[in-house]
Each structure stands twice: as C-alpha cells, then as structure tokens.
Amino acid sequence: MSPEVASAPAPGDETLLFGWGGTAPTRARLATPLTNSDAHDLLSSAPARGVVARGLGRAYGDAAQNAGGLVLDATALSGIIDADLERGVVTARGGTSLDELMRWLIPRGWFLVTPGTRYVTVGGAIASDIHGKGHHVDGTFGNKVQSFRLLTGAGEVRNVQRDTEPDLFWATTGGMGLTGIILDATFELIPTETRFIRVDEERCANLDAMFAAMESSDASYRYSVAWIDCGARGRHLGRGVLGRGNHAFLDEIPAAKRARAHTFGPRQIAIAPPLMPSGLINPWTVKAFNEIWYRKTRVTHRDTIQDIGLFFHPLDLVDEWNRIYGRRGFVQYQFVVPFGAENTVRQIIETLSNESLPSFLAVLKRFGPENPGMLSFPMPGWTLAVDIPVSNTTLARTLDRFDEMVLNVGGRVYLAKDARTRPENLERMYPRLPEWRAVRDAVDPDHVVNSDLARRLGL
Amino acid sequence: MNDALGSVQSALILGGGSDIALATARAMVARRCRTVILAGRDPESLSGAAKELTKAGASTVERVAFDALDHASHPEFVRTTFDRDRDIDLVLVAFGVLGEQAAAEADGAEAVRVLDSNFVGAVSVLVPIVAAMKRQGHGTIVVLSSVAGERARKSNFVYGASKAGLDAYCQGLGDSLVGTGVRLMIVRPGFVHSKMTDGMDAAPLATDPEHVAETILAGLGRGSEIVWAPGPLRFVMSALRHVPRVVFRRLPL
Numbered sequence: 001m002s003p004e005v006a007s008a009p010a011p012g013d014e015t016l017l018f019g020w021g022g023t024a025p026t027r028a029r030l031a032t033p034l035t036n037s038d039a040h041d042l043l044s045s046a047p048a049r050g051v052v053a054r055g056l057g058r059a060y061g062d063a064a065q066n067a068g069g070l071v072l073d074a075t076a077l078s079g080i081i082d083a084d085l086e087r088g089v090v091t092a093r094g095g096t097s098l099d100e101l102m103r104w105l106i107p108r109g110w111f112l113v114t115p116g117t118r119y120v121t122v123g124g125a126i127a128s129d130i131h132g133k134g135h136h137v138d139g140t141f142g143n144k145v146q147s148f149r150l151l152t153g154a155g156e157v158r159n160v161q162r163d164t165e166p167d168l169f170w171a172t173t174g175g176m177g178l179t180g181i182i183l184d185a186t187f188e189l190i191p192t193e194t195r196f197i198r199v200d201e202e203r204c205a206n207l208d209a210m211f212a213a214m215e216s217s218d219a220s221y222r223y224s225v226a227w228i229d230c231g232a233r234g235r236h237l238g239r240g241v242l243g244r245g246n247h248a249f250l251d252e253i254p255a256a257k258r259a260r261a262h263t264f265g266p267r268q269i270a271i272a273p274p275l276m277p278s279g280l281i282n283p284w285t286v287k288a289f290n291e292i293w294y295r296k297t298r299v300t301h302r303d304t305i306q307d308i309g310l311f312f313h314p315l316d317l318v319d320e321w322n323r324i325y326g327r328r329g330f331v332q333y334q335f336v337v338p339f340g341a342e343n344t345v346r347q348i349i350e351t352l353s354n355e356s357l358p359s360f361l362a363v364l365k366r367f368g369p370e371n372p373g374m375l376s377f378p379m380p381g382w383t384l385a386v387d388i389p390v391s392n393t394t395l396a397r398t399l400d401r402f403d404e405m406v407l408n409v410g411g412r413v414y415l416a417k418d419a420r421t422r423p424e425n426l427e428r429m430y431p432r433l434p435e436w437r438a439v440r441d442a443v444d445p446d447h448v449v450n451s452d453l454a455r456r457l458g459l
Numbered sequence: 460m461n462d463a464l465g466s467v468q469s470a471l472i473l474g475g476g477s478d479i480a481l482a483t484a485r486a487m488v489a490r491r492c493r494t495v496i497l498a499g500r501d502p503e504s505l506s507g508a509a510k511e512l513t514k515a516g517a518s519t520v521e522r523v524a525f526d527a528l529d530h531a532s533h534p535e536f537v538r539t540t541f542d543r544d545r546d547i548d549l550v551l552v553a554f555g556v557l558g559e560q561a562a563a564e565a566d567g568a569e570a571v572r573v574l575d576s577n578f579v580g581a582v583s584v585l586v587p588i589v590a591a592m593k594r595q596g597h598g599t600i601v602v603l604s605s606v607a608g609e610r611a612r613k614s615n616f617v618y619g620a621s622k623a624g625l626d627a628y629c630q631g632l633g634d635s636l637v638g639t640g641v642r643l644m645i646v647r648p649g650f651v652h653s654k655m656t657d658g659m660d661a662a663p664l665a666t667d668p669e670h671v672a673e674t675i676l677a678g679l680g681r682g683s684e685i686v687w688a689p690g691p692l693r694f695v696m697s698a699l700r701h702v703p704r705v706v707f708r709r710l711p712l
Contacts, residue, residue, distance in 0.1 A: 016638050016639070016640055021463060023462075023463030023464075024460070024461050024462060024463050024597075025597075025640060026460075026596045026597035026640040027593070027596040027597065027638075027639055027640030027641075028596055049595075049596070061463060062460065062463075066596075067460070067546075067595060067596030067597040067640060068594055068595045068596030068597070069596065327682065328681065328682050329463070331463050331464070390463065390464060390680070390681075390682075391681070393677045393680055393681070395464060395680075396464040396465075396466060396490065396680060399464075419462060419463030419464075420462040420463045420464050420466070422491060423468075452460050452597075455460050455546065456460035456462060456468065
C-alpha cells in the first residue's frame with residue numbers, strides 16, 4: 001500500500017488494564033494510533049463509554065483506564081519534533097517518554113522537570129502536572145510548558161498557548177487527561193553542565209529535625225526530598241534521611257569523570273519476577289528494610305557526586321518493581337497540607353506507625369508556590385507519599401480518616417496517585433472543580449473523553 | 460466504580476428482602492455505596508429496607524420486581540436494570556429458599572421449587588448479568604452459597620444440592636471471568652440467625668447477618684474468590700468432607 005493512502009487505524013484488542021498499583025483492573029479496547037490522524041479517527045469512532053489516552057501506565061490508580069470503552073495507547077505518538085538548544089526549548093509528541101528525552105537532552109547540556117521515574121510520557125506529565133524533587137525551585141512540569149496541541153473530545157485540534165488561552169491551558173495541566181489528548185507540547189528545559197548531581201545527605205533523628213532542616217536550608221538546593229521511616233516511634237517518630245543536591249559543574253566532579261560528563265545511558269539492573277506472593281511487603285520486612293536504610297547513611301554526607309539517574313530515579317533500576325507487592329497490589333497515598341499543618345503530617349505518620357501499616361517508601365517534600373492549574377496537586381506546604389500494600393482490612397477506614405485530617409487543614413490528595421478517595425471529598429480538596437468542569441464541558445460537551453477515575457470521582 | 464480497596468459505589472441486590480442482603484447493603488452504604496437497587500418478588504415489601512438505606516446515606520435507592528422462579532423474565536429484567544446511564548459495580552445474588560426437607564422428599568414439586576429458585580433461577584439470571592458486566596468492562600458478583608452445599612446432609616439435602624449446584628457453577632464461572640474485568644466471589648455462610656432460620660436450633664459456629672456482611676466486605680477488600688462465614692468453618696468443613704460416609708450419616712447434623 002502506498003503511504004499516501006490513508007488507512008483506518010487498527011481497532012485494537014480488548015485488554016485488562018490497571019494502574020501502577022495493580023488494583024481495580026478493568027477491561028477496555030486498547031488501540032495504538034500511529035499518527036495524529038489515527039488518533040482523530042479512533043476518537044471519532046469512540047464507543048458510548050468514551051475514550052482516554054494512556055501513556056506508560058505510571059498513574060497509580062485508575063486515571064488511564066476506561067472500563068468498557070476505548071483506551072488510546074499514546075506511546076507510539078512519540079519523538080522530538082523540534083528543539084532550540086540555544087534557548088532550551090523543545091517540542092515533543094505527547095507519547096514521548098522522559099527517558100527518551102533525557103537520553104537525548106542530557107548529553108546536549110539540558111535537563112527537565114522529572115518525577116521519581118523517567119517512564120512517564122509528556123502527555124501524562126502535563127495531565128498529572130507532575131512534580132519532582134525540584135518543585136520548590138522549578139515548580140511542576142506544567143510550569144515549564146509554553147503550549148500544546150490538544151485533540152478535544154469534540155474532535156477539534158486546539159493549539160493552546162499558555163499566554164493566550166489560559167483557561168484551557170490550566171484546565172488541561174493537571175486535568176487528568178479529561179480535556180482531550182495531548183498530541184505534542186513545547187516546553188522549557190533546565191540547563192546542566194554535567195550529568196551529575198552534587199549531593200548532600202543527612203540523617204534527621206525525628207520529624208521536627210526534618211522539618212527544621214528543610215525549612216532552613218532547602219533554598220540552597222535545587223533538589224530536595226526526604227525519605228521517612230514510617231515505622232519509627234516515640235522520640236524517633238518521623239526520623240529519616242534528607243537528600244539534597246544541585247547540578248554539578250564540570251570543575252566540581254572528579255577529573256576521571258570529566259571526559260564522560262555528558263554521557264547518559266542508564267540501565268536497568270534487574271527485573272522483578274511476575275507472580276510474587278502478596279504479603280512479601282509486611283510490617284516485619286519493612287521494619288528491617290527501614291532500619292538498614294536509615295543506618296546506611298552516615299550522619300552527614302557532603303558533596304557526593306551522583307549520576308542523575310541514581311539521584312532522581314533509583315527505582316527505575318528495577319523494571320516492574322511494583323510486582324513485589326504481589327497480586328493484590330498496593331496503594332500510594334500522597335497528600336499535601338499547607339505550612340502550619342505540620343501536626344497533621346505528624347499524626348498521619350504516628351497512625352501509620354501505631355497501626356503497623358508497612359510502608360517502606362515514604363517520601364516527604366516541601367513544596368514551593370502553586371501554579372494556576374485548576375486541578376493541579378501541589379500547593380505551598382508539605383507533601384507526604386506512602387506506599388501501602390493492599391492486605392490490611394482496616395486500610396480503607398484508616399485512609400478515609402487520613403482524608404478527613406487532610407481536609408480539615410485545607411489539604412488534598414493527588415489524583416494521579418489516588419485509587420480510593422470519596423467523590424464527596426473532591427470539591428473540598430479542589431475548590432476550583434466547578435471552574436474546571438465549565439472548561440471541560442465547553443471543549444467536550446458530550447464527555448467523549450472519560451476514564452475510570454472520572455467515573456469514580458464524578459469529575 | 461470499584462475502588463482499589465474493594466469498595467463499590469453502586470449495587471444491585473437480588474433478594475433484597477433477606478437479612479444478609481440488607482446487612483451487606485448497610486455495610487456497603489457505610490463505606491462508599493450511594494446507589495442501591497433492591498430487587499425482590501414484592502418491591503412494596505422492600506420499602507422499609509429502602510428507607511433505612513436512604514437514612515444511612517444512600518442517595519438513590521430503587522426497588523424493582525424480580526422473581527427468581529420466572530426464568531423467562533430474567534433477560535429483560537437485566538436489560539432494563541443495566542441499560543441506564545449508570546454503572547452497576549456489584550451484584551449480590553442473595554435470594555433463595557430453604558424449603559421444607561420433609562415436604563420436598565414427599566412432593567417432587569416442592570423439591571423442584573427449591574432447585575428452581577436457588578440453582579436454576581440463579582444461573583438463569585447470572586448469564587445475562589455476566590454479559591452486561593462484561594460490556595461495562597468491570598464489576599463484582601457476589602453469590603451466596605452455603606456450607607450445606609459442601610457436603611450433603613440427610614437433614615437438608617435438597618437445599619444442599621441446590622447450593623452445591625450453584626457453588627460449582629460459580630467456581631467455573633469465576634475462573635472463566637479472569638481477564639474480563641468482572642470478578643466473582645462465592646460466600647459460604649454456616650448457620651446464620653435470620654428470618655430464614657427463625658425457630659431452628661442453631662448449629663455450632665452460628666453467626667449473624669452483620670458478621671456475614673463484614674466477611675463479604677473484607678473478602679472484597681482482599682480480592683478473595685471464596686469466603687467462609689465465620690472463617691473457621693473452612694477448616695471444619697475441610698475435615699467434615701473427609702469423614703467416611705458410615706460415620707458422617709450418623710452425625711447429628
């Protein structure tokens with residue numbers, strides 16, 4: 001067939017889809033558009049239950065699922081379209097992974113806002129308005145975006161500029177993919193002289209020490225995040241390891257490494273096997289892990305030169321690491337509370353510890369200013385993310401109680417992580433929800449774009 | 460939608476008048492469930508239950524007519540119940556009759572009535588329900604079986620046979636549903652103090668509808684395929700299953 005002849009895109013197969021947490025799987029038709037016009041055709045033929053785009057499936061809950069409907073695997077719509085390496089601006093298609101971008105950009109002296117994994121797409125990064133260790137300086141991924149092209153549920157391609165169309169721009173940024181499919185985006189980069197980060201690590205003996213350390217000196221670091229031992233009790237409650245760093249300049253790294261200062265080729269060292277038993281991550285294994293993790297750090301540890309991959313994405317070293325939670329999977333509970341509500345963070349860590357809810361990945365971060373994203377998660381304050389295996393029968397109630405505590409101080413949970421909050425909570429957590437709904441209804445009056453998350457939370 | 464921890468937002472309850480069904484509906488409403496559809500032979504008689512669920516926090520409680528014995532009506536019943544602008548996250552199959560063992564032994568029609576309701580009726584309605592849930596792409600089916608189906612006893616083998624048939628059907632059905640987004644959980648309660656067993660002598664490890672409801676919710680949270688109520692019955696029945704016939708038939712069961 002000659003390439004000029006347009007052919008109908010493959011309709012896709014019925015597939016069971018779930019989020020990174022491996023919970024609440026649903027079945028949908030998964031189709032892979034190869035071109036923007038495929039995406040358009042598939043969207044126009046969407047079944048009654050609608051369509052949603054899916055990237056690399058790193059949302060923990062049900063954001064990229066659409067039971068009984070159509071899911072567009074966007075990963076084939078990938079690649080860099082345009083790059084201005086003088087000013088540090090790049091245009092990439094929606095399905096391009098941050099991994100692909102970094103492998104191309106870092107050797108050329110540029111970096112970008114990254115979460116704890118490189119395996120997210122540009123479209124997903126905008127839809128979840130992702131943040132990383134640099135939020136207090138750089139803001140979210142959305143803060144760096146200048147414009148994107150959006151295929152709306154009504155089948156229109158809109159060229160959305162941050163400056164001229166702020167409503168649709170900020171409804172899409174953090175909008176969980178519900179305003180349409182992001183075909184490509186133009187965003188600003190972060191300059192870097194090497195592929196290394198100069199890292200300072202320190203142990204903090206309890207939560208107050210941790211808060212104090214972050215408050216007093218986060219400003220001198222571009223990147224900052226703390227790992228918390230959620231099993232520690234009493235005067236050790238909230239102890240952890242604070243890791244902070246800045247991009248290393250060429251003259252700061254050992255001479256031996258200078259020749260390869262730009263080579264970026266991270267590899268995976270292992271893959272978690274399938275069919276792991278549920279229950280491997282339990283209070284005892286987690287306690288042992290946490291003790292070792294806490295002790296392995298010297299009390300303070302200055303000026304270590306770490307590869308970007310190791311500093312930002314240690315979990316990417318193990319492919320499919322979510323499998324260690326077994327068949328039942330896990331939930332990640334991530335909330336933010338404003339400054340002044342430190343006590344809520346303390347109470348939640350205390351409850352996790354008292355109820356022996358095993359969490360070996362607990363991460364505390366001090367957010368910077370919020371952006372105008374209507375459903376964007378970050379706000380100035382403290383965010384804590386904990387991974388908890390689905391096994392404990394009281395977990396549902398405990399997390400409901402956490403929601404109430406978070407709501408009482410004006411906080412919220414992160415939709416990209418959520419798999420269980422009550423729909424009633426949503427408008428209290430995201431007061432601009434009515435405004436968001438108005439923009440969404442204007443671009444997609446029939447709600448052609450739909451997802452399990454949208455159904456569950458009544459978005 | 461089902462959430463990550465097994466809570467549902469809407470439920471269709473077949474046999475909405477039963478004590479276990481109502482206790483389960485109450486427990487689900489206490490979690491996330493906001494829409495409950497109570498189906499029973501006489502929807503009028505479900506108004507008390509409907510009021511109670513509304514008071515407990517359900518925003519929509521519907522009452523619809525459903526007759527387990529009228530098999531021909533089942534496809535239409537499922538079509539009209541599902542074809543709305545809403546999902547049904549969970550279907551609880553809770554209808555059933557205990558029957559009169561003595562009468563069923565003497566009268567073939569009584570034996571057939573028990574089988575037609577508990578086994579044939581359940582299968583007849585499950586077929587279109589499974590199809591509707593597959594179209595929806597997700598859903599949970601909870602079927603009330605019974606320990607009576609685990610090993611037939613001379614004192615109630617007609618009821619036992621109906622539940623054994625249902626249980627076997629659901630085991631196979633559950634396995635066939637893997638990968639469809641629809642899952643099925645079998646519940647095997649022992650003796651439950653309820654309207655159904657009113658006036659009967661309680662068996663060992665007897666329980667109540669609230670406990671069965673909690674067991675169901677816990678099973679949903681864990682992703683269980685079979686739950687026993689109470690839990691230890693699993694081990695009791697596993698032992699009883701291997702008791703030789705000559706001994707078993709002499710046991711006062």
